[in-house]
Amino acid sequence: MSSVNDQGRRDFLKKTVAATSVTVAPGVVLHTLQAQAEPRTTPVTDKVRWGMLIDTSKCADGCTDCVEACDRENGIDLVNKPEGADDALWERQRPHWIRHVKLRDNMTGRITNLPLMCQHCEHPPCVDVCPTGASFKRADGIVMVDRHICIGCRYCMMACPYKARSFIHAEVAEKLTRTPRGKGCVESCNFCVHRLDNGQTTTACQDACKHQAIVFGDLNDPQSPVSKALKQYPSVQIRDDLKLNTGVRYTNI
Amino acid sequence: MKKVHFSEWGVESPKYWGLLALLGVVIAIAGAATWYMEHNGHWVTGMTNQIVWGTPHVFAIFLIVAASGALNVASIGSVFEKKLYKPLARLSGLLAITLLAGGLAVLVLDLGKPDRLLVAMTHYNFKSIFAWNIYLYTGFFAIVAVYLWFMMDRRMNKYYKPAGIGAFLWRIILTTGTGSIFGFIVARQGYDAAIMAPMFVIMSFAYGLAVYILVLLFVAKMDGREVGDKVLFRLKNLLGVFAAAVFYFTVVYHLTNLYATENHEYEAFILLNGGVYTALFWIGWVFVGNLLPIALVYHPAIGKTRGGIIAAATSVVVGGLATVYVIVIGGQAFPMAMFPGKTIVASGYFDGVNGAPFLYSPSLPEVLLGIGGFALVLLLTFVAIRVLQFLPVSLADEAVDPHHGKS
Numbered sequence: 001m002s003s004v005n006d007q008g009r010r011d012f013l014k015k016t017v018a019a020t021s022v023t024v025a026p027g028v029v030l031h032t033l034q035a036q037a038e039p040r041t042t043p044v045t046d047k048v049r050w051g052m053l054i055d056t057s058k059c060a061d062g063c064t065d066c067v068e069a070c071d072r073e074n075g076i077d078l079v080n081k082p083e084g085a086d087d088a089l090w091e092r093q094r095p096h097w098i099r100h101v102k103l104r105d106n107m108t109g110r111i112t113n114l115p116l117m118c119q120h121c122e123h124p125p126c127v128d129v130c131p132t133g134a135s136f137k138r139a140d141g142i143v144m145v146d147r148h149i150c151i152g153c154r155y156c157m158m159a160c161p162y163k164a165r166s167f168i169h170a171e172v173a174e175k176l177t178r179t180p181r182g183k184g185c186v187e188s189c190n191f192c193v194h195r196l197d198n199g200q201t202t203t204a205c206q207d208a209c210k211h212q213a214i215v216f217g218d219l220n221d222p223q224s225p226v227s228k229a230l231k232q233y234p235s236v237q238i239r240d241d242l243k244l245n246t247g248v249r250y251t252n253i
Numbered sequence: 254m255k256k257v258h259f260s261e262w263g264v265e266s267p268k269y270w271g272l273l274a275l276l277g278v279v280i281a282i283a284g285a286a287t288w289y290m291e292h293n294g295h296w297v298t299g300m301t302n303q304i305v306w307g308t309p310h311v312f313a314i315f316l317i318v319a320a321s322g323a324l325n326v327a328s329i330g331s332v333f334e335k336k337l338y339k340p341l342a343r344l345s346g347l348l349a350i351t352l353l354a355g356g357l358a359v360l361v362l363d364l365g366k367p368d369r370l371l372v373a374m375t376h377y378n379f380k381s382i383f384a385w386n387i388y389l390y391t392g393f394f395a396i397v398a399v400y401l402w403f404m405m406d407r408r409m410n411k412y413y414k415p416a417g418i419g420a421f422l423w424r425i426i427l428t429t430g431t432g433s434i435f436g437f438i439v440a441r442q443g444y445d446a447a448i449m450a451p452m453f454v455i456m457s458f459a460y461g462l463a464v465y466i467l468v469l470l471f472v473a474k475m476d477g478r479e480v481g482d483k484v485l486f487r488l489k490n491l492l493g494v495f496a497a498a499v500f501y502f503t504v505v506y507h508l509t510n511l512y513a514t515e516n517h518e519y520e521a522f523i524l525l526n527g528g529v530y531t532a533l534f535w536i537g538w539v540f541v542g543n544l545l546p547i548a549l550v551y552h553p554a555i556g557k558t559r560g561g562i563i564a565a566a567t568s569v570v571v572g573g574l575a576t577v578y579v580i581v582i583g584g585q586a587f588p589m590a591m592f593p594g595k596t597i598v599a600s601g602y603f604d605g606v607n608g609a610p611f612l613y614s615p616s617l618p619e620v621l622l623g624i625g626g627f628a629l630v631l632l633l634t635f636v637a638i639r640v641l642q643f644l645p646v647s648l649a650d651e652a653v654d655p656h657h658g659k660s
């Protein structure tokens with residue numbers, strides 16, 4: 001009798017566990033997915049302002065590690081030269097988000113090397129001039145383009161004092177999910193926004209720089225490495241006469 | 254002054270349809286060029302990530318600027334009460350609309366995403382002068398259309414003057430807006446100058462009047478309509494004044510630039526060592542656009558001939574295109590001054606290494622699109638004057654006597 005009862009209890013428990021699993025498991029899975037998706041669905045706030053300090057004395061002549069890393073990270077290396085395009089002309093037309101620039105001081109002859117990209121201005125001229133609002137600044141200071149409403153007028157490129165933007169001159173066959181790209185729209189460096197929105201705190205160029213010339217982080221957090229470095233070393237903004245309060249600063253120019 | 258009668262364009266049918274067919278072919282070629290550029294992408298043009306606005310913008314801006322200027326003839330009649338100009342007003346309003354339509358067509362067809370025109374109409378950033386211009390342009394169509402209606406409909410004649418004043422003010426604001434597209438660009442040495450706005454206004458006076466004179470003489474010649482010396486000489490003298498005014502603004506623009514050391518390199522680029530831009534400035538902008546037409550219209554003999562007047566107006570149009578080319582392309586070709594006191598000796602992406610200007614050569618499809626804009630202006634104008642009474646029956650001296658004072 002008792003063995004029959006035990007059997008019945010065992011069956012009951014089994015069925016209960018099975019039924020509970022079927023009912024609860026999707027919820028658990030859903031919950032887990034939600035937890036992962038949350039950072040993407042929460043609006044960014046101005047508690048954070050992303051910024052960068054570039055120590056030009058550490059930037060090495062001839063090194064293009066940051067440029068190559070950016071190209072890979074943002075699928076720029078996937079943009080192929082169209083068949084029949086002129087090599088020299090295409091070089092001027094293909095997109096660039098970051099570039100290496102070498103300067104010589106006219107008086108002293110001192111050489112400076114630096115990477116140049118979108119400076120993520122607090123008052124970006126590209127945002128001011130955009131007729132549709134496609135060029136915009138996020139609350140966390142990142143300046144980027146909404147490719148759904150960019151009409152390709154290129155007025156932002158006329159207005160950018162850093163020549164930081166690229167127009168997509170040709171059809172792009174292959175692109176990364178994290179960096180959609182289409183012919184006829186304008187784009188530029190977005191501080192690897194896909195990384196930041198997924199909880200990462202570094203950019204591809206920073207990670208690639210073996211000379212540690214690039215420090216990236218939250219300018220609003222006094223304890224962040226970038227804030228500490230900015231406090232410690234004198235830095236400048238390129239075209240500081242325009243009072244744009246750039247998110248990218250340089251030392252030793 | 255006698256009552257002015259208007260009539261449709263009476264050119265014979267074969268000539269009329271032949272003309273439309275010719276213009277249609279030019280527009281079709283421009284359409285094919287546009288399809289080619291849009292289908293492939295802008296890599297088939299001469300435009301790059303350094304020279305982002307190319308030849309289509311030169312044509313588009315010229316036509317848009319000329320559009321507001323073409324309205325001046327009507328404004329002088331209705332706002333400033335000059336009776337001589339009143340018979341000329343209808344064609345003036347019409348040309349204002351068709352020139353703007355041609356210019357906007359070229360501008361829109363050169364967008365990276367012309368299919369997103371609706372986005373431009375539904376998403377606005379009101380800090381952008383471009384967004385303002387969308388309103389200014391569409392508003393201009395509406396206001397000039399109403400102005401023409403009040404002008405042509407006898408029942409509405411009493412509202413004709415307020416409409417004229419409204420259109421005049423609107424056009425001043427519109428061209429100020431077009432000039433400000435460049436005036437507001439702080440990033441580039443050649444722009445970022447408040448004088449751009451009034452300079453564009455005065456450029457519009459000259460270009461619009463030149464186009465007006467050419468179209469008027471052509472359509473009158475085609476159907477044997479008389480254009481008397483009184484009207485024509487008044488217009489050509491005005492053209493001389495406008496060309497001189499453009500020259501004055503040119504001198505002031507460069508002199509004020511030369512006063513500031515930061516602009517010396519840019520001025521040297523335009524005035525001395527900028528290659529094609531220097532040549533276009535002196536030969537196109539200054540000589541063909543300003544000095545030659547002034548000399549032609551005020552020459553005691555040539556200035557009184559039809560040929561001389563047509564040459565002067567053509568010269569203003571050609572010189573005007575050169576002017577806009579120097580402003581739009583030359584202004585971009587000069588490398589940006591990002592590092593004062595330093596020279597860029599190497600760059601991974603064309604930053605004007607050792608001060609070298611950015612390269613640009615116009616491609617054929619760009620030029621064809623621009624010419625298509627002109628053809629569209631003429632086509633729209635010719636269709637309109639054929640179906641509606643835009644042209645005065647006669648502009649002979651006895652028909653339009655300017656010596657009877659104000660009405």
